[in-house]
Amino acid sequence: MTQRYSATNIVGVNPIVAMPFTKEGEIDEVSFVRLLEHLTDTGAQGTTLFGIASEFPKLSDQERDRLAQMFVSTLARSSLYGAMSVTDHSTEMAVKRARYYASLGVDALMLLPPFFLQPNPQAIQDHIFAVLEAVDIPVMVQYAPGETGLSITPEQLAAVAARYPHAVFKIECNPPVDYTREFLQKAPQASVLNGYAGLYMLQMLAAGGKGVMPGCSFAEVYVRIYRHWLNGEQQQAEALHSALLPYIQRWMSHCEYIIQVEKTILMKRGIIATDYCRKPGWPLTPEDHQLIDNFIRGLL
Numbered sequence: 001m002t003q004r005y006s007a008t009n010i011v012g013v014n015p016i017v018a019m020p021f022t023k024e025g026e027i028d029e030v031s032f033v034r035l036l037e038h039l040t041d042t043g044a045q046g047t048t049l050f051g052i053a054s055e056f057p058k059l060s061d062q063e064r065d066r067l068a069q070m071f072v073s074t075l076a077r078s079s080l081y082g083a084m085s086v087t088d089h090s091t092e093m094a095v096k097r098a099r100y101y102a103s104l105g106v107d108a109l110m111l112l113p114p115f116f117l118q119p120n121p122q123a124i125q126d127h128i129f130a131v132l133e134a135v136d137i138p139v140m141v142q143y144a145p146g147e148t149g150l151s152i153t154p155e156q157l158a159a160v161a162a163r164y165p166h167a168v169f170k171i172e173c174n175p176p177v178d179y180t181r182e183f184l185q186k187a188p189q190a191s192v193l194n195g196y197a198g199l200y201m202l203q204m205l206a207a208g209g210k211g212v213m214p215g216c217s218f219a220e221v222y223v224r225i226y227r228h229w230l231n232g233e234q235q236q237a238e239a240l241h242s243a244l245l246p247y248i249q250r251w252m253s254h255c256e257y258i259i260q261v262e263k264t265i266l267m268k269r270g271i272i273a274t275d276y277c278r279k280p281g282w283p284l285t286p287e288d289h290q291l292i293d294n295f296i297r298g299l300l
Contacts (some may be wrong), residue, residue, distance in 0.1 A: 004079050005107045007138045007191050010168045012045030013223050014193065015081070015216035016053040017071075018262055020272040025279075027063055028123040029070065031272035036074045038271050039216055043223040046081035048110055048140075052147055053215050054260055056087050072104045083108035083140065089116045091127045095134045102239040108138040110170065115148035125156060132164040140168040140193065141212075147255055154179060158186035165189075168211055177203045184208045197248040197258060198222055202241055205229055215258060217265035221299055247295050256282040264292055269300070 017039070020031035021188050039047045049071045050056045050064065059067070068084055075082040084101045086109055088094040098109055111131050113124050132139050141160060158168050171180050172195035180192055184207070194204040198214040201222070205211075214222050221244055228237035251258040260282045261277040284292075 005138055006049065007168050010081065010083075010108055010138050010140065010191060010193070011210040012212075013043075013226050014046040014048055014081075014211060014213045015042075015044055015219040015222070016051035016195075016213060017047055017049045018053060018057070018216050018266060018272070019055045019067075020263075021274065021276040021278060022163040023274050023276055024083055025276060027067070027274055031274075032067065032070060033074050035266065035271055036071065036078075039219060040075070040078045040080055042219040043227075044080060044219050045157060045211065046083060046107070047075075047216065048083040048085060048108075048213065050085035050087060051110065051213070052144070052255060053262065054085070055149075055259065055278055056085065068101060068104060068106075072106055076105075081107040083110050083138075085110040085112060085142070086131060091130050094127065094131050098131045098134045098139075102135045102137055106137070108140060108168070108176050110140040110142055112142045112144070112148070113150060113152070115150035117151075121152075121156065122129070124150070124152065125159070128160055129163070132160070132167055136146065136166060138166050139164075140170045140282045142170045142172070142195075144170075144172045144195065146172075150228065154183040154186055156191075157183050161187035161190040168193065170195050171204075171209075172213075174199075177207050180204060180207050180209060189297060197252045198225075198241075199245070199248055199252060201225060202211050202229065202237060208283055215262040217262040217269070217271075218295075218300055243299060244256075247291070247299075254282065256280070260284055261288070261292060264289070265296065268292065268296060 012261050020028040022028050084106050168191045170193045192209045193211045195213045201212045251261045266272045267275040275286045
């Protein structure tokens with residue numbers, strides 16, 4: 001990855017990479033590379049490894065190191081910007097990992113603030129500041145209170161934006177639109193991306209967001225919506241998003257549910273070899289499989 005990115009370049013569709021495993025639960029490196037190559041062909045602008053959808057808590061440190069190196073080398077000649085998530089709960093370890101990932105040549109980082117044992121707001125802010133000060137590449141500060149139980153106010157995020165121009169903000173509270181509007185009123189220069197499977201994608205773009213970070217199994221659908229929006233084709237964008245909405249509303253009812261669904265879609269599309277998720281996971285029903293088949297036929 002030789003191209004340098006600033007915070008203003010971290011835009012568009014940036015899917016989180018799923019983690020392919022064999023049926024025995026080991027890393028499937030062949031499927032991992034094939035998935036990255038597939039994402040390069042979707043028209044997405046970037047992709048991120050070690051997000052929640054990557055099952056990062058279920059990976060060993062040795063696996064993460066190996067995957068990080070493969071991620072950077074596979075995307076070296078790609079048009080995608082590549083980001084990797086720093087998820088350590090220790091500030092010291094987060095700083096070390098951020099510097100290590102940056103040294104590998106990744107284009108950007110994502111930062112999941114610490115939430116285990118409910119650190120106080122000052123400790124969280126200090127953690128975010130320490131990582132931002134450790135690197136000069138863009139850092140996407142993640143706000144996912146539904147998954148972490150951690151609440152960060154718009155004022156706290158605005159303080160980060162004011163101090164660090166290379167910060168980007170991934171906002172995925174539910175719902176995120178009012179929060180984002182309040183945040184951007186306090187930090188109008190900030191760049192915002194939305195996660196949460198793109199449930200609020202068009203509303204977030206209308207509120208001033210710059211892109212979406214969904215899962216990776218049907219990134220092409222988000223790319224089509226984004227292109228319609230860029231071209232001013234609001235009606236087409238809304239129609240396609242409305243067709244997508246019933247599926248992602250159901251699947252996002254639990255995080256492990258959509259992680260499993262995304263893996264199953266990738267397997268059914270022939271992109272990865274198996275849909276194995278490390279346990280504990282979410283078993284799919286025959287009805288789920290029928291819905292997935294309908295989704296693939298109708299939208300892909």
